[in-house]
Amino acid sequence: MTAPTFTPRVFSGIQPSGGLHLGNYLGAIKRFVDMQNDGLSGQPIETIYCMVDLHAITVWQDPATLRRNTRELCAGFIASGIDPEKSVLINQSQVPEHAQLAWIFNCVARMGWMQRMTQWKDKAGKNTQNSSLGLFAYPALMAADILIYHATHVPVGEDQKQHLELTRDIAAKFNNDFGVDFFPMTEPVIEGAATRVMSLRDGTKKMSKSDTSDASRINMTDDADTIAKKIRKAKTDPEPLPETLEGLEGRPEARNLVNIYAALSDISAEAAMAQVGGQQFGQFKPMLADLAVAKLSPISAEMARLMEQPDEIDAILSRGAERAREISAPILRDVYEIVGMVR
Ligand code: TYM
Numbered sequence: 001m002t003a004p005t006f007t008p009r010v011f012s013g014i015q016p017s018g019g020l021h022l023g024n025y026l027g028a029i030k031r032f033v034d035m036q037n038d039g040l041s042g043q044p045i046e047t048i049y050c051m052v053d054l055h056a057i058t059v060w061q062d063p064a065t066l067r068r069n070t071r072e073l074c075a076g077f078i079a080s081g082i083d084p085e086k087s088v089l090i091n092q093s094q095v096p097e098h099a100q101l102a103w104i105f106n107c108v109a110r111m112g113w114m115q116r117m118t119q120w121k122d123k124a125g126k127n128t129q130n131s132s133l134g135l136f137a138y139p140a141l142m143a144a145d146i147l148i149y150h151a152t153h154v155p156v157g158e159d160q161k162q163h164l165e166l167t168r169d170i171a172a173k174f175n176n177d178f179g180v181d182f183f184p185m186t187e188p189v190i191e192g193a194a195t196r197v198m199s200l201r202d203g204t205k206k207m208s209k210s211d212t213s214d215a216s217r218i219n220m221t222d223d224a225d226t227i228a229k230k231i232r233k234a235k236t237d238p239e240p241l242p243e244t245l246e247g248l249e250g251r252p253e254a255r256n257l258v259n260i261y262a263a264l265s266d267i268s269a270e271a272a273m274a275q276v277g278g279q280q281f282g283q284f285k286p287m288l289a290d291l292a293v294a295k296l297s298p299i300s301a302e303m304a305r306l307m308e309q310p311d312e313i314d315a316i317l318s319r320g321a322e323r324a325r326e327i328s329a330p331i332l333r334d335v336y337e338i339v340g341m342v343r
Helices: 022-038 064-081 097-105 111-115 116-122 134-147 157-176 226-232 252-265 269-276 281-306 308-337
Strands: 009-014 046-051 089-093 153-155 187-189
Touching: 009 022, 009 134, 022 046, 022 064, 022 116, 022 252, 022 281, 046 308, 064 089, 064 281, 064 308, 089 308, 097 134, 097 157, 097 308, 111 134, 111 187, 111 226, 116 134, 134 157, 153 157, 157 187, 226 281, 252 269, 252 281
Parallel strands: 009 046, 009 153, 046 089, 153 187
Antiparallel strands: none
């Protein structure tokens, strides 16, 4: 039997748990916009982007805050350049097929696979007995998000790599268990200069919304002054920037700022070094701050404007859900058929 060819399709998601930051923007959202506009190897590609509210509630969320954060994330997507006419924009809970396929995958995935997930270990910490069952099953829902659309490409930051490997394992086990070639082997797309943006206070730690220091990250809602101040105060070492990329070895803070500069300028880290290599931080940081303000403050201003029109956001999301279900409902029907459910 020849393997089926799957129509190229992009899917990715972000948790609406508040605190969208520069890492999410450069590692994910900006790449989503690029894939929407440029396609894949020059070919146009269908793009579906999701606010994963069902994932967010694997840890406690205040209901009113979750609702606000979901709308704010949608505003962030649109303000960054995602066009709801070109891409399908959804919140996960409005497309019930995600959760329905996740149940099937809970029965395909093995406990041992889940126990190996570093994100589970990090998030549950020592308190596994008191973590939600949903937090443990999180990666099976993520696999369902992707595979309910037969998505072939998933742009993400580096921290999601292990979850995407698990998605392939689940797809392969399902195909094998039922003797079908039904789910594609999804390709992670982890590319660009900023697949892992680091904390501005410690270049060995990932930039994250859960860091207790607000100075460690640039929030997408920060105003121009705050952005500039955080970059001016970012930790560095006393040496000027080296002339070449190799010279950044062992200098995580310098490397992180160069990566941010490259990603914001839409150039490679090598090309960035050709521009800024040899500079003192006293010269480089103000330039980086100006660049960050120029790129990010129009986004935060547009987010604030969109947030004044929640009805419009809700209408975009319900239209997105309708379009998404045109793809997901027939795939779920086929899954139930394969698994042997009487319909
Ligand atoms: P989440 O919400 O933690 O992060 C959203 C996206 O931002 C990327 N990211 C970063 N990239 C670079 N540097 C950083 N410091 C940084 N921090 C976060 C993440 O890699 C991610 O791409 N499990 C996912 C959400 C999800 C999903 C999916 C993703 C649910 N279903 C299906 C893809 C496909 C998550 O928690 O991402």
